[in-house]
Amino acid sequence: MSKNNKPFEIILFGPPASGKGTQAKLLADTFTIPHISTGHLLREIKADSDNHLAKQIADLIDNGRLVSDELVNQMVSERIKKDDCQVGYILDGFPRTEEQVKFLDGISNIDYVFLIEIKDEVIIERISGRRTCKNGHSWHIKYSPTKVDGICDVCSEALYVRDDDTPEKIKDRLEIYHKNNDPILNYYQEQNKLIKVNGDQHIEKVFQDTIKYLVDDLRSKINL
Ligand SMILES: [Zn+2]
Structure with missing residues (x-):
């Protein structure tokens, strides 16, 4: 199998609630390379x-x-x-197993593996603070609180914690x-190849740190 050298063969890793999907999209838009999420890809192929x-x-499925x-x-x-994908791509959700890692090694020249790093405690706080009403309006007790505790600002319905968002369920995940x-x-x-980016900061800052790493690295390659 031929392996062409492309400058942006990127893998993005991150735990739940790390904003991985958002970062992947920002990177994809910046470098005009596709964001390949295996979840999306499965649904896309299924429908085609x-x-x-x-x-x-x-x-x-x-x-x-x-x-x-x-x-x-x-x-x-495929x-x-x-x-x-001639300039590169961003993989999201792949590779997920050691078999997949081995396979990817054979068909690609991965340049960068970014990990959006966040402590488990912070993830638990992020997810367990989520609140929603029966109409699907979303809030967070710390990051986007409602005016009245436990009541939706939009529709005045009571707020609750989704089953998946309890600390026990998050710990399992x-x-x-x-x-x-x-x-x-x-x-x-x-x-x-692993580059750790501090994910416990604003989305924009996480993105800037990632871009800065890429730009510095490309500069150093040109100067060689
Ligand atoms: Zn509501």
Whole structure:
């Protein structure tokens, strides 16, 4: 398989509530490279009857089955061969297993692996502070509080915590996140490709830090 050298082959990692999707979109817009989220890609292919993987993926998803490494690998490999990936791409949600890491090594030259780093306690605070009303208006007890505690500013309905947002559920999600991602992050760390960005700051600042790293790195490559 041919591996062309592209300047922006990027992977983005981040725990739940790290704003990973937002950062991926900002980066994609800045460098005019596609943001390839495996979640979106699965739904896109499933809906595209011309795609030869559509039926296979629809069968799995509709039956609540897991999509195999092999299938995800094939899907990503076909996606990054498209014309819009000539300068690079941002992978989000991939690689997720060591099999996927190995496969990606064979088809790409990953330049940067960014991790939006946030302490578990901060994530728990971010998620467990979320409040919503029955009409779906969203608030946060610290970051976007309502005027009256427990009452929605928009519709005056009572606010509640969603089942998934309780500290116990968040801890479960974080445990799974670490179990799956830490070995992969260690691997990229050993390859000197891992760049940790402080995610416990404003979205705009997280983005600026990421861009600064990329610009400085590109400058140093040009000056070599
Ligand atoms: Zn409301």
